[in-house]
Amino acid sequence: MTTASFKTKVLTANRLTDGISVWLGANGEWVFSLKDAFLARHDEAVAALTAAGDQAQADNRVVDVSVIEIEETPCGPRPYRLRERIRADGPTIAYAPAAAARASEAA
Amino acid sequence: MYRYDEFDHAFVAARVSQFRDQVERRLSGDISEEAFKPLRLMNGVYLQLHAYMLRVAVPYGTLNSRQMRKLGHIARIYDRGYGHFTTRQNIQFNWPALSDIPAILEELAEVEMHAIQTSGNCIRNVTADHFAGAAADEVADPRPYAEILRQWSSVHPEFSYLPRKFKIAVTAAERDRAAIQVHDIGLQLKKDAQGRLGFAVWIGGGQGRTPLLAKKIKDFLPEADLLSYVTAIMRVYNLHGRRDNKFKARIKILVHETGVEKLTQEIDAEWAQLKDGALKLPEADVAAINAYFAPPELAPRAEGWGELAAWQKSDSGFASWVGRNVAPHRHPDYAMVTISLKPIGGIPGDASADQMDAVARLAQEFGHDQIRVTHEQNLVLPHVALADLEPLYRALLTDGLATANAGLITDIIACPGLDYCALANARSIPVAQEISNRFADPARQADIGDLKIKISGCINACGHHHVGHIGILGVEKKGEELYQISLGGSGDENASIGQITGRGFGPDQITDAIETIVATYLANRTGADEPFIDCYRRIGADPFKAALYGSEAQAA
Amino acid sequence: MTVIWTQTGIVENDPWTQPSAEDGPKLLPLAEALEHAQDNAPFGVVLQPADDVRALAPVLDRLILVALTFPAFSDGRAFSQAMLLRERLGYKAELRAVGTVLLDQIPLMLRTGFDSFAVEHAPTIQRLIDKRLPGIDLHYQPAADAAAQTPGYSWRRTALLNG
Numbered sequence: 001m002t003t004a005s006f007k008t009k010v011l012t013a014n015r016l017t018d019g020i021s022v023w024l025g026a027n028g029e030w031v032f033s034l035k036d037a038f039l040a041r042h043d044e045a046v047a048a049l050t051a052a053g054d055q056a057q058a059d060n061r062v063v064d065v066s067v068i069e070i071e072e073t074p075c076g077p078r079p080y081r082l083r084e085r086i087r088a089d090g091p092t093i094a095y096a097p098a099a100a101a102r103a104s105e106a107a
Numbered sequence: 108m109y110r111y112d113e114f115d116h117a118f119v120a121a122r123v124s125q126f127r128d129q130v131e132r133r134l135s136g137d138i139s140e141e142a143f144k145p146l147r148l149m150n151g152v153y154l155q156l157h158a159y160m161l162r163v164a165v166p167y168g169t170l171n172s173r174q175m176r177k178l179g180h181i182a183r184i185y186d187r188g189y190g191h192f193t194t195r196q197n198i199q200f201n202w203p204a205l206s207d208i209p210a211i212l213e214e215l216a217e218v219e220m221h222a223i224q225t226s227g228n229c230i231r232n233v234t235a236d237h238f239a240g241a242a243a244d245e246v247a248d249p250r251p252y253a254e255i256l257r258q259w260s261s262v263h264p265e266f267s268y269l270p271r272k273f274k275i276a277v278t279a280a281e282r283d284r285a286a287i288q289v290h291d292i293g294l295q296l297k298k299d300a301q302g303r304l305g306f307a308v309w310i311g312g313g314q315g316r317t318p319l320l321a322k323k324i325k326d327f328l329p330e331a332d333l334l335s336y337v338t339a340i341m342r343v344y345n346l347h348g349r350r351d352n353k354f355k356a357r358i359k360i361l362v363h364e365t366g367v368e369k370l371t372q373e374i375d376a377e378w379a380q381l382k383d384g385a386l387k388l389p390e391a392d393v394a395a396i397n398a399y400f401a402p403p404e405l406a407p408r409a410e411g412w413g414e415l416a417a418w419q420k421s422d423s424g425f426a427s428w429v430g431r432n433v434a435p436h437r438h439p440d441y442a443m444v445t446i447s448l449k450p451i452g453g454i455p456g457d458a459s460a461d462q463m464d465a466v467a468r469l470a471q472e473f474g475h476d477q478i479r480v481t482h483e484q485n486l487v488l489p490h491v492a493l494a495d496l497e498p499l500y501r502a503l504l505t506d507g508l509a510t511a512n513a514g515l516i517t518d519i520i521a522c523p524g525l526d527y528c529a530l531a532n533a534r535s536i537p538v539a540q541e542i543s544n545r546f547a548d549p550a551r552q553a554d555i556g557d558l559k560i561k562i563s564g565c566i567n568a569c570g571h572h573h574v575g576h577i578g579i580l581g582v583e584k585k586g587e588e589l590y591q592i593s594l595g596g597s598g599d600e601n602a603s604i605g606q607i608t609g610r611g612f613g614p615d616q617i618t619d620a621i622e623t624i625v626a627t628y629l630a631n632r633t634g635a636d637e638p639f640i641d642c643y644r645r646i647g648a649d650p651f652k653a654a655l656y657g658s659e660a661q662a663a
Numbered sequence: 664m665t666v667i668w669t670q671t672g673i674v675e676n677d678p679w680t681q682p683s684a685e686d687g688p689k690l691l692p693l694a695e696a697l698e699h700a701q702d703n704a705p706f707g708v709v710l711q712p713a714d715d716v717r718a719l720a721p722v723l724d725r726l727i728l729v730a731l732t733f734p735a736f737s738d739g740r741a742f743s744q745a746m747l748l749r750e751r752l753g754y755k756a757e758l759r760a761v762g763t764v765l766l767d768q769i770p771l772m773l774r775t776g777f778d779s780f781a782v783e784h785a786p787t788i789q790r791l792i793d794k795r796l797p798g799i800d801l802h803y804q805p806a807a808d809a810a811a812q813t814p815g816y817s818w819r820r821t822a823l824l825n826g
Contacts (some may be wrong), residue, residue: 008465008604014154014158014206016134017132017134017204017205017206018158018159018205019155019157019158019159019204019205020157020158020204021158046317056142059136060133060134060136062134063140063154063318064154064529079364080586081586082525082527082583082586082587082588083531084527085155086156086525086534087157090157091157091526091527091536092526092537093454093536093537094539095187095189095201095454095457095524102375112815114801114819117801118799118801119804121800121801122800125797125798127801128797129767129797132754137786138766139788142736142765145737146767151774171729179735228737248775255818258816258818258819259803259804259818260803260804261803262771262799262802262803262805263803263804264745264770264771264772264774264775264802264806265739265742265743265771265775265806266739266740267739267742267771268736268737268738268742268768315700322807334818342743342746343746344744345739345740345742345743346744347738348713350737350738350740371699382749384805385805385817385818386804386805386818387817388817388818389817392816392817392818393815394815396682417689567738
């Protein structure tokens with residue numbers, strides 16, 4: 001049943017072979033970008049997500065499957081939790097220590 | 108340093124093929140993730156937010172150039188060009204594919220390295236003083252004992268499924284650089300009245316959710332009894348440690364709940380049955396392991412004294428680097444050099460593949476091929492002639508490795524936090540970076556003096572925040588990051604657990620709060636010779652709370 | 664289906680797991696086992712991880728099976744119980760692992776003195792039938808298995824082939 005307070009959900013996991021974060025896409029395939037994720041806007045769709053997640057885990061394609069809540073924004077889906085935003089966008093820091101170090105030495 | 112013999116090579120090779128088989132069974136679906144998880148953890152493989160993470164053991168923080176070069180190679184070929192040195196003297200790679208890990212382990216085995224027991228509820232990498240074998244104040248090198256413990260604990264049939272992880276640290280000086288009082292077992296190598304070597308044994312220290320300092324349970328354990336006594340401790344812990352609640356499963360809780368006297372009696376009773384058995388260490392074996400750690404031949408280099416003085420006079424940058432990052436060696440013509448992995452605004456503990464290669468090259472050229480990883484996430488070249496300091500400094504400078512901040516406010520420990528870690532509640536690295544940038548001015552850092560800031564992104568305390576002079580713990584509150592501050596912690600021989608100041612600070616307030624604490628210290632210290640921790644211990648928390656919270660603190 | 668495996672292979676007609684073993688030997692929990700010691704018939708005991716194996720000392724000579732329980736793979740207390748039984752009490756008869764018995768733990772169980780295993784997981788049973796145990800034959804510590812002292816450091820051992 002859809003209510004006014006229903007929050008849109010997507011299904012996320014990490015791929016078994018390399019651990020890369022993935023989201024379940026509309027075509028039923030796992031995609032590398034949250035932007036391409038299938039948006040579940042009512043309970044029946046969430047149930048379908050959960051079932052797809054259980055199946056993919058049982059098939060040993062993905063691990064750590066979870067349904068997360070997102071906000072639909074003009075720029076695409078945005079998870080409510082920071083953890084999930086970082087999973088979608090990558091580390092919030094530039095991770096090139098040599099370049100960063102040289103810049104700081106120069107400063 | 109220790110070199111593998113045929114037995115070690117064959118063992119590590121067998122362990123690699125064992126893990127390869129486990130990975131194959133997982134990928135083919137023969138075993139579930141639930142069954143695989145403890146197996147991968149026991150070989151250092153975590154699943155983090157963006158990818159798997161591989162933690163490679165650096166036993167007691169000792170590396171040679173060939174090994175460091177291999178770490179750089181792995182970073183370049185299998186990862187994204189960098190690695191992260193940890194507070195456990197290990198290195199973590201953030202982006203390896205599970206399917207590549209057996210190949211990585213084979214490469215590591217070529218240089219006598221592995222990832223065995225870098226995670227899991229087993230005996231972890233044994234840590235030691237990073238200045239071991241070079242420090243003037245040690246009674247003997249602690250690393251041979253760490254090596255014996257490493258061997259004995261490897262794939263231990265009885266102690267691989269403990270209630271929780273188990274960490275052992277060994278030091279050999281009164282000045283504790285290995286934080287033994289916050290380990291499950293802390294061993295301090297010492298001599299008795301007859302000059303025989305043995306250990307003071309501490310148990311039950313740890314950080315995490317319930318930080319506790321270790322209790323000394325034996326003042327002098329003869330060296331021959333090391334393995335039998337540690338086995339007795341482990342057996343009592345394995346049988347009686349709590350398994351109903353993972354937050355109460357460390358040995359510190361068993362010590363706390365049983366009482367140290369009663370637990371010591373149980374350990375001694377078990378030890379009485381074991382001490383004259385197969386675990387007794389023959390002198391010849393200890394001597395044979397010791398021989399591997401014989402210090403390098405250090406030729407007299409007295410010319411360094413004059414040269415050093417001249418260089419210091421002509422280059423203030425070099426002079427302040429020597430002042431902070433160079434410590435006296437037991438040989439008067441040599442020094443121990445800290446290579447800071449804390450560039451201003453950088454990621455604490457990170458090193459690029461190029462930097463790893465550079466350190467390897469410099470260790471060969473100037474450092475008798477020896478490198479150490481410190482629990483403060485820096486590197487050390489333990490045997491550098493004073494006469495070589497200046498060329499070493501020049502070379503480090505070009506690779507961004509000459510930051511002169513060892514022990515200063517910008518020498519921050521930080522765990523990977525929510526940028527990488529699946530357990531984290533808040534980010535650590537950006538907080539460290541902002542504090543580092545705020546206090547970047549070398550003159551200001553020098554004025555503030557010794558100050559250890561330690562940041563953890565969750566209660567597991569990988570960033571050692573409980574023993575930071577200033578500790579920062581990231582938590583999640585109502586979906587937002589919040590940072591709790593604790594003051595007065597210390598991980599040295601005068602160990603103490605920091606006290607929480609009060610309510611936490613948001614990400615945009617935390618650096619200002621640190622600034623307030625530093626200002627309070629500067630206003631209250633008796634002089635520049637009273638470091639932060641001494642000042643805090645003298646004046647207590649109140650002036651800091653008043654400065655942080657104003658009238659709120661008085662009301663509370 | 665649970666099968667019993669030992670190093671000589673799958674055990675057919677294991678008396679302890681037969682449903683109709685009315686007149687067979689009894690498998691008792693610790694408290695009953697200590698009472699049962701009144702009569703002289705050989706019997707077996709199944710222990711839980713919190714049981715003190717040393718309580719079995721008075722009845723040891725009548726025991727023909729001790730089963731130690733792994734309630735979950737992560738609960739490793741039975742490894743220490745096994746060591747105490749073999750090394751401290753000198754128990755010589757069958758020592759069985761029951762509960763969650765994982766393939767990768769069986770080599771460790773063998774080292775701590777277990778010699779029979781109640782296994783349910785089909786891929787595990789197949790590996791055991793194929794004699795493909797994921798163990799390492801080189802050991803850095805003495806344990807309760809029959810291993811050879813290797814030349815070199817006192818704490819090292821190597822597995823005896825077919826030992």
